[in-house]
Amino acid sequence: MSKYWSNTIKDIEPYVPGEQPKDKTYIKLNTNENPYPPSPRVIKAIKENTNNNLRLYPDPGCDNLKEAIASYYNLDRDQVFVGNGSDEVLAFSFMAFFDRERPLLFPTITYSFYPVYCRLLNIEYRQVPLQDDFTLNVEEFYRENHGIIFPNPNAPTGIYLPLSKVEKIVAYNIDKVVIIDEAYIDFGGKSAVSLIDKYPNLLIVQTFSKSRSLAGLRIGFAMGNKKLIEGLNRVKNSINSYTLDTLAMIAAREAIKDDKYFEETRLKIIKTRDRVAKNLRKIGFKVLDSRANFIFISHQSYPACDLFNELKDKGILVRYFNQPGISNYLRVSVGTEREMDVFIKTIEEIISG
Numbered sequence: 001m002s003k004y005w006s007n008t009i010k011d012i013e014p015y016v017p018g019e020q021p022k023d024k025t026y027i028k029l030n031t032n033e034n035p036y037p038p039s040p041r042v043i044k045a046i047k048e049n050t051n052n053n054l055r056l057y058p059d060p061g062c063d064n065l066k067e068a069i070a071s072y073y074n075l076d077r078d079q080v081f082v083g084n085g086s087d088e089v090l091a092f093s094f095m096a097f098f099d100r101e102r103p104l105l106f107p108t109i110t111y112s113f114y115p116v117y118c119r120l121l122n123i124e125y126r127q128v129p130l131q132d133d134f135t136l137n138v139e140e141f142y143r144e145n146h147g148i149i150f151p152n153p154n155a156p157t158g159i160y161l162p163l164s165k166v167e168k169i170v171a172y173n174i175d176k177v178v179i180i181d182e183a184y185i186d187f188g189g190k191s192a193v194s195l196i197d198k199y200p201n202l203l204i205v206q207t208f209s210k211s212r213s214l215a216g217l218r219i220g221f222a223m224g225n226k227k228l229i230e231g232l233n234r235v236k237n238s239i240n241s242y243t244l245d246t247l248a249m250i251a252a253r254e255a256i257k258d259d260k261y262f263e264e265t266r267l268k269i270i271k272t273r274d275r276v277a278k279n280l281r282k283i284g285f286k287v288l289d290s291r292a293n294f295i296f297i298s299h300q301s302y303p304a305c306d307l308f309n310e311l312k313d314k315g316i317l318v319r320y321f322n323q324p325g326i327s328n329y330l331r332v333s334v335g336t337e338r339e340m341d342v343f344i345k346t347i348e349e350i351i352s353g
């Protein structure tokens with residue numbers, strides 16, 4: 001039998017997403033989902049629309065949703081792009097803007113999808129080191145490059161880079177595309193969206209998966225100069241005109257209009273996060289200063305890997321990254337107050353033997 005076909009399958013190392021366990025019900029703190037349901041307006045709108053329109057293809061331009069996002073951020077509709085989760089928006093961005101010549105820069109400790117896209121698309125990249133306290137040294141991004149991407153707040157550390165420093169990076173690299181992945185920006189950071197009109201090279205990517213509780217519907221978006229958005233549209237329309245389905249668009253539009261619910265839930269998460277961080281520090285944990293809906297923690301005398309396994313045995317799922325520099329840390333998503341009470345109690349029992 002010819003093995004020719006099997007040799008032609010691309011040898012790529014894909015991204016491994018966090019577990020969605022099926023064996024039992026966990027207190028699930030491993031993939032940074034929002035512990036609260038989406039806005040009641042979202043559920044109502046989906047119910048009202050399940051019998052309508054589904055026979056038809058969705059609007060390929062996603063105009064109504066783009067309009068709602070543009071109005072929320074005070075932009076024009078053609079400064080907004082939407083996609084099937086911000087993972088897709090990021091993938092399209094890599095395809096649209098980055099090449100093989102000089103390297104794309106991103107931090108050593110960061111969202112692990114970036115090197116995956118680079119390897120898939122043959123994009124040259126260089127990872128810039130973080131400082132010992134995991135903060136980002138702006139000057140690392142003054143090295144030769146053909147583009148830059150980093151999350152703000154960073155993942156999985158949760159550390160936020162102040163807007164003035166983000167602006168320095170964007171301004172210094174004015175002739176390159178700089179992407180700020182703001183998946184977690186609503187949990188205490190300040191978005192760089194205010195800089196879009198000043199810097200045509202800046203692309204902001206955000207998601208409805210975290211602060212708007214819609215991870216299951218897959219909606220992400222980008223905001224930037226019209227030319228960048230046009231570049232994204234070209235890539236998208238060369239791959240799939242209908243990346244967002246009708247119900248996802250309706251849901252996202254309702255979610256972004258319900259500011260009251262958004263504020264309530266996001267502030268609740270911030271409050272829980274800060275309380276949990278304080279309690280963990282009291283019992284000997286190092287907790288990085290997080291502006292995201294997760295915390296990054298380590299314990300001097302208890303290996304993170306063991307802690308991960310013991311928590312899992314006791315029904316609590318967190319995230320462990322077996323990666324140089326962070327292999328003694330756990331990333332813990334912020335759940336409800338009650339879930340986090342159970343988490344603190346359990347982890348305290350484990351470390352005190």
Ligand code: PMP
Pocket residue numbers: 084085086087088111151155181183206207208209215219220
């Ligand atoms: N960027 C970062 C930094 C993330 O952590 C995630 C979530 N894993 C994403 C983007 C993608 O989120 P989504 O595709 O759900 O919008």
